[in-house]
Structure formats: structure tokens, C-alpha cells
Amino acid sequence: xxxxxxxxxxxxxxxxxxxxxxxxxxxxxxxxxxxxxxxxxxxxxxxxxxxxxxxxxxxxxxxxxxxxxxxxxxxxxxxxxxxxxxxxxxxxxxxxxxxxxxxxxxxxxxxxxxxxxxxxxxxxxxxxxxxxxxxxxxxxxxxxxxxxxxxxxxxxxxxxxxxxx
Numbered sequence: 001x002x003x004x005x006x007x008x009x010x011x012x013x014x015x016x017x018x019x020x021x022x023x024x025x026x027x028x029x030x031x032x033x034x035x036x037x038x039x040x041x042x043x044x045x046x047x048x049x050x051x052x053x054x055x056x057x058x059x060x061x062x063x064x065x066x067x068x069x070x071x072x073x074x075x076x077x078x079x080x081x082x083x084x085x086x087x088x089x090x091x092x093x094x095x096x097x098x099x100x101x102x103x104x105x106x107x108x109x110x111x112x113x114x115x116x117x118x119x120x121x122x123x124x125x126x127x128x129x130x131x132x133x134x135x136x137x138x139x140x141x142x143x144x145x146x147x148x149x150x151x152x153x154x155x156x157x158x159x160x161x162x163x164x165x
Contacts, residue, residue: 003033003157004071004109005041006121006136007048007102009150014056025161027059032164033157034068042071044105071109079108087139089131096132103136110145118146120153 018026033039041049046069050060059065083104084092092100110117125137140147148156 002037002113002117003039003120003148003153004106004117005039005045005069006106006119006123007041007045008122009120009153010041010049010056010060012122013150014054020055020059023161025163026159029159029163031065031068034065038157039069040071041069042075042106042109044075044102046070048102073109075105075108076112079111080104083107083111083139083143087142088134092132099132103139107136107139107143107145110140111143114144114146118148118153120148120150122150124149 013026014020017023020027030039046060046066050057060069084097084100087104087107088100089096106119110119119136119140121136123135123137125141126133126135127138127141129135129138137147139145
């Protein structure tokens, strides 16, 4: 199983509960999981975390981190279109497309291999939301894509601060 991380997983973890300075074990564990092909971040999402000058961006720009976590494949434009049209709306306005952002890319990578890929996001289900306001877990439900939050993800992969020893 490959866990595909949404940018908010890394952003929120660093900001709220596993900061790079305070819990470096988490970040080393992510790199290890990436080297083991259990955790990956698609290019479109990786670019979101590298953009900036904060500690997370500095971490993401390290060659070892990028080599471990970056998913080495290109998005399938047909799957991105399918996610956009069937998961959000076929007639999104330009403003709505900007609001949806890169989420259809993330979801398309999971849709390309449903049996072996899981999305990880901090977004929570809000099934009443429509069009560009839909959240990742609800779009995942539309396509039967497996979706987990950060805490479910770390439990499934058994993260511990003493994971190395």
C-alpha cells in the first residue's frame, strides 16, 4: 500500500503537533517510509510544500527528502479530468477551478491504482458541500478511494518516536 500525502498533512503536522524542531523522529520516519515506497507525495502536491522559506520548505528541499518522498510518475490527464468532472462538477468556473486547486491531481494518482493506494489528508468529510467546496474525503467516497487522516495513517504504519530502535 502506498499512502499519498496531501500537502496539509505535512503543513499541519509541522505547525500543530510534529514540528520539525520538536519531533525530528517523525520527519526521519517519513523519509524512511518514502524510501520503502510506503509514503509518496505527487509532484503537484510536493511543489506546494517546497514553496516558501519556512522549516517545512527547507526540509522538503533537501535532496534526500525529495528523493524519498516524490512520486515518480506523471498524472494521467484523463483521470484528472474524470476526478474534476465527476468529483466536483463538469462546468466549474475559473474561480472554482482555482479553489479546487491541485486536489484532482492527488486523487487521480490514487484512482490509477485503487487496490494499492490511499489518500492521507487532514480535511474532514462535509458531504453537504457541493462543487468546488467538496472536501477530499467526500470525493474519495465518490470514487471508492481509500482515505485516512493523519492519525489513522501514523497508526496504520505504526509510527513511534523510537521507530528506529
